[in-house]
Amino acid sequence: MDLLPIIFVAILANNIVLMQFLGICPYMGVTQRVETSLGMGMGVIFVMTLAAVISWLIFYGILEPLNLHYLRTISFILVISSLVQLVEIVLKKTNPTLFRALGIYLPLMTTNCAILGVAILNIDQGHNIIQTIVYAIAAAIGFTIAVVVMAGIRERMELVSMSSFLRGASVTLVTAGILSLAFMGFAGMVTL
C-alpha cells in the first residue's frame, strides 16, 4: 500500500470528522474562533500521532501475541488517557509556552473519540508502523482542516443577519451537514 493514497484518504476522502463523524464534540465545541480551533488542531496532531504509535506497539507487542484482541478498546483508552496526562505534566515543566497555548485542549483530548478511533482504525486496516504514523498525522491534519474551515464559517456567520430561530446551534448543525456533503465529493476518488 502506497503512502500517498493513505494521506489523501485520511485528509479528504475519509475525513475523520466530516466523513467518519468522529470527534464531533470538539468540532462543535472549539470552532467559535479560528485561533482556538487551530490550537485544538495542533494538539490533536501531536497527541493523535503519539497515541496511534503507542497503541500500535501495545497491540502488536502484547495483545496480538497473547491472542487478547478483545482487550483492544480498553487498553487503548488506558494508553490515551495516561499519555495525555503525561504529555501535560511534561509540557508544563519543559515548555510552558506551548502548554499555555494548548491550554484546555490538552485535557479535552483525553475523551476525544477521534484519537481512539484512529488508533483502532490503524489496527483494523492492518497498517504497519510507518503507515500508522502517516495515517495518524494525515487524519489529524484532516481534523484540523475540518475545525478550521468550520471556525472560519462560524466567525463569518456571527456577522450575518439571520432569523433568531436559526441562530446558534441550529445553523451550526446545518453548516456541519453541508460541509460534510461537500466532502462527500471526494468519496470514491481513491480506492485502497
Add this chain to the structure above:
Amino acid sequence: MDLIQALAIIGGLGLLFGGLLAVAAQRFAVEEDPRVETICDLLPNANCGACGWPGCISFAENVVCGEAPVDGCIPAGKETINSICELLGLESVASEERRVAVVYCIGTPDVAPDRFEYHGVKDCNAAQKMSGGFKACQYGCLGLDTCVEVCPFEAIHPGSQGIPIVDEEKCTGCGICVKACPRDIIQIEKADRGGKYVPCNSKDRGKTTRQVCEVGCIGDKACVKACPQDAIVVEENLAYIDSDKCDDCGECVKVCKRGIIRDVGKVYVS
C-alpha cells in the same frame, strides 16, 4: 486462564502507566505560588464565573499575578476581599455594600393570565422564543425557574405560584440570574434598602397593562404627586421609588389604584 491473563495485562498496563505518571509528576513537578491556593480557599468556590474568569482557581491565579482586580469576586463578601488584600499586602479596597437580587414582578397566574398554553421545555429562554412568551404581559415573570436553576448559591427558590423567591440571606448579588432572565425582571439592589418598592416590570402603557394584569403598574403618576419626599419617578410607564429618599410614610400606598406599591423585604407571592 484467559481471565487471569487479561487481568494481568490490563492491571500491568495500568500499573505501568500509573507508575510512569507518578515518576513524571515527581520529576517534572512545577512549583506553584502557594498564595493561589490560599486565595482559592478564601473564595466562595461556587465557580459562578461572575468575575469573568473560568472558575475560582483561575480567578485566584489572576489575582496573584495582578491581572484580576482583587475585588473582582462579586459573591465574596467584604471580609473575604479584605483578607485577600491582607494576604497580598494590598490596601483594602472593599467598600461596596452587600447587594441582593430582587424580582420585579408579582404577576401570578391568577392576576396576570397567559395568552396560550405552553407545553415546551421548562426554561424561560425557550418559552420566550416561542412567540415572545406565553404570558399576556410581555414584561411579566414566566415562572419557569430558569433563575432558580442558574443560581450557584441556591438562593432563589421556586414559588408555588411561579414567581421565584430570593433568599436575601443567601443571595450574594452575583448577577448570574439577571443575565439568565430573558425579560430582565431581576435587578441587583442594595441589601439594606428599606421603605416601599414597585414590584412590577411592565413598561407597557397603562391601558395595555390593565388588560393583561390586575396588579401591574400603569404609570398614572398618582403616587408621584402623593409622595411628600419626591422619591418616586415614572419612566416608561413604570414607577420607581428611590430607596434613599423613601421614608416609608405610606402615602403612595393609599393612592395607588393597583395596589402594586409594597413593603421592601416582604414576600408577597409564596
